[in-house]
Amino acid sequence: MNPSEVLKMCKDEGVVMVDFKFCDFLGTLQHFSVPVEELAEETFEEGLGFDGSSIRGWQAINESDMLVMPDPATAFIDPFCQHPTLSLLCNITDPITREKYSRDPRNVALKAEAYLRSTGIADTAYFGPEPEFFIFDSVRFSSEPKGAFYHLDSEEAPWNSGVDTGVNLGQQIKHKQGYFPATPADRLMDLRSEITTNMQTMGMEVDLHHHEVASPGQCEIGIKFGTAVTAGDLVHQYKYAVKNTCYQHGKTATFMPKPMFGDNGSGMHCH
Incomplete structure (x- = not known):
């Protein structure tokens, strides 16, 4: 997609706002x-x-001016905005030298792709990331001088089998038996399907979704591979879709590697 096609997309879709997204150093x-x-x-x-x-x-306060340079090829209609919004992923540029910013992760990936081509080893490298994540119904934490704690909860978790909620239908997933159980034990199937359709609205290709091993809400959604830059963009869009869809349903998604003690952690295999 080129700039003129992005403008046409805005007109055709009735867009009223444009959102510029970029990745910080961390x-x-x-x-x-x-x-x-x-x-x-x-x-x-x-x-x-x-x-x-x-x-x-990034920058010191005396040289704070920077530029975002939107990439027209990344344009997508944002399904999470109340007002019709088109989102663009951006590179960061120095406004004086017009050079790509060295601390911009997307620019680092672009340089890596250019270096690969310059070596003659290959002209393209493909990456297939597989992010895993947890979906929790409640997340509480505190760190104060008087004390610290964290508390996570999922209606799927085995510790909720004896909780008096008025009517407890059971069907909690046993410890470390969360891989592929059918509904009604897998209570997140419809939510994952909604995440998937939102990803597709954003232009992403999804090949499957399923519950993962950890019983309290661990999930995986499989996406297609891409070049280094494209794969990085897809992971950002992936996390954006997961977190926002869950938030709309009163749940919290996390990509932390090990939020649950004694249960499987979340990885991100990369092919």
Whole structure:
């Protein structure tokens, strides 16, 4: 997709806001939005300014000006916004030198792809990440001078078999037996299906979804492989879709490697 096609997409879809997303140095997705009237073909060449000193690990306050450079090929209609919104993933550029910013993870991936081509070993490398995650019904934590704790809960967890909720229908998943159980034990099937359809709305290719080994809400959704940059973009979109869909349903998703003591952790195999 090129800039003119992005503008046509905005018109055809009745877009009113444009959201610019980028990855910070530590891998967290950041964003800001502008009215669609502010988006022009020149935006893709000139970029938009922001305060780089307010992003962790980036610029000093006396040289804070940075530019986001939207990549038109990444445009998608955001299914999580109340107002019709088009999202774009962006690279970061120095406004003075116009060079790609060395601490921008997406630019690092672009440089890695260019280096691979320069070696003559190959012109393309493909990566197939497989992120796993937990979906919890309740997450509480505190860290204060007087004490600290965390508490996680999932209606699927075996410790809820004896909880008096008025009517407890059982069907909790036994410890470490969460891999592939059918409904009604797998209470997250419909939620995963909704996450999948949201991913497809965003232009992602999904090949399957299923419950994972850990009983309290561990899941996996399989996505297609891509080049280094594309795979990185897909993982960001993946996490964005999972977290927002769960949040809309009053649940919390986490990609922490080991949130549950004594149960399976979440990995991200990469082929």
